[in-house]
Amino acid sequence: MRSYKLKLSLNFPYFLAKRITLSGQRTFSKLIVRVTIGALTLAIMAIIMAVAILNGFKQEITEKQRGFFGDIIILKNERSDSYVNTPISLSNEQINVLEKHPNVVNIYPFATKAGIMNVKGEVEGVLLKGIDKDYDQEFLSKTILEGETIDFNAEDAESQLLISSLTANRLHLKVGDSFIMYFIQEPVRKRKFVVKGIFTTNSEELDKIYVIGSLSLIRRLNNLGEKEVGGYEVRVKDFSQLALTTESLNEELPIELYATNVIEQMPDIFNWLNMLDMNDNIIFVLMVVVAVINMISALLISILERSSMIGILKALGMQNGKIRTIFLYNSLYLIGFGLILGNILAIIIYLFQKHTQFFKLDPSIYYVSFVPMDISWLTVVWLNLALVSIALLTLFIPSMLISRISPIKTIQFK
Numbered sequence: 001m002r003s004y005k006l007k008l009s010l011n012f013p014y015f016l017a018k019r020i021t022l023s024g025q026r027t028f029s030k031l032i033v034r035v036t037i038g039a040l041t042l043a044i045m046a047i048i049m050a051v052a053i054l055n056g057f058k059q060e061i062t063e064k065q066r067g068f069f070g071d072i073i074i075l076k077n078e079r080s081d082s083y084v085n086t087p088i089s090l091s092n093e094q095i096n097v098l099e100k101h102p103n104v105v106n107i108y109p110f111a112t113k114a115g116i117m118n119v120k121g122e123v124e125g126v127l128l129k130g131i132d133k134d135y136d137q138e139f140l141s142k143t144i145l146e147g148e149t150i151d152f153n154a155e156d157a158e159s160q161l162l163i164s165s166l167t168a169n170r171l172h173l174k175v176g177d178s179f180i181m182y183f184i185q186e187p188v189r190k191r192k193f194v195v196k197g198i199f200t201t202n203s204e205e206l207d208k209i210y211v212i213g214s215l216s217l218i219r220r221l222n223n224l225g226e227k228e229v230g231g232y233e234v235r236v237k238d239f240s241q242l243a244l245t246t247e248s249l250n251e252e253l254p255i256e257l258y259a260t261n262v263i264e265q266m267p268d269i270f271n272w273l274n275m276l277d278m279n280d281n282i283i284f285v286l287m288v289v290v291a292v293i294n295m296i297s298a299l300l301i302s303i304l305e306r307s308s309m310i311g312i313l314k315a316l317g318m319q320n321g322k323i324r325t326i327f328l329y330n331s332l333y334l335i336g337f338g339l340i341l342g343n344i345l346a347i348i349i350y351l352f353q354k355h356t357q358f359f360k361l362d363p364s365i366y367y368v369s370f371v372p373m374d375i376s377w378l379t380v381v382w383l384n385l386a387l388v389s390i391a392l393l394t395l396f397i398p399s400m401l402i403s404r405i406s407p408i409k410t411i412q413f414k
Helices: 002-023 027-069 092-099 138-143 165-171 204-209 215-221 239-252 267-305 307-315 320-356 377-395 398-404 407-412
Strands: 072-076 104-119 122-131 144-147 160-164 178-183 189-199 210-214 231-236 257-261
Touching: 027 138, 027 267, 027 320, 027 377, 072 239, 092 104, 092 239, 104 165, 104 215, 122 165, 122 215, 138 144, 160 165, 160 204, 165 189, 165 204, 189 215, 204 210, 210 215, 231 239, 239 257, 267 320, 267 377, 267 398, 307 320, 320 377
Parallel strands: 122 210, 160 189
Antiparallel strands: 072 231, 072 257, 104 122, 104 178, 104 231, 144 189, 160 210, 178 189
């Protein structure tokens, strides 16, 4: 019996908070409780969805640039605004040294050459990017709308070409169609190509300019040696270590060559993506402010409605700290209930969009055709903990109102 009384005395604030929360009959406070839970639900939903969308958007755009150009590009060390790179060559020993870097996955040779497509009198200037049989075409295969990637085992591999849907629509081409491409050089050369596949990156800058073909063809057109290429694409394991990896590779390269990465090549895009982090912070702050204001309102109303109960508890000798704990328990329940609802709804929407891509975007504006989402469970946990911590710390201040309630006055007007 003694241990039971001791346990009851230790848990009495929690016991009373539970009775107030679950068994309270006050109509007005119930309405405030529902509004508070709804605000918390919407707040955590908005925070999780904002982080998921912005992370997904950044990842999707970054993967497009990485997939098309590689993470790091090795080029001739010269100043040139030309799309066509000066030929370079690395020995097998030099390539092996670069591949031994712990963050390097693969190194692929490539070359580019300007050309003019001629289709039934319609002409279009493009940049042919040449790749070889060892090139990882996984990214290209994901962008294919019709047809397939280049088959380097086929006899006609040099005549196969991947073109963008933008170019295909302009020139009225479809998979299997053939056309002539002219290459501006002395003398002017022309080659017949067959459309092997039609791709789209949803980036007008890429789709308007580039077509994908064979590296060996560019070597023959430019009279290059067997090992000469326009440059090398380097794929890395950890993109966050891109700058350090670029610096390390530069130390290993001959003086006439240099390594640059995709962020340095396209600073405008990546600076824009970095600015999106500010949106995350703004949304988080705004949603926390809304949630906290609702929690403070609910707490103050709950305290004022139960001022007589507080007076009686004080008259019976209960300390202000324990009475304050009762209402903080009550607030924690509301916060937990709202967060559970918000998390469930956010996860449902997240999984629905990940599997169906139901919510669409205009790819000409956003570079993607659907709303991308990506978030880790650890991030979700930290967002919830941050919101709970901020709310409880903020609620501690208005709970100090309890110490100003006089037991004599509240019991007198009971």
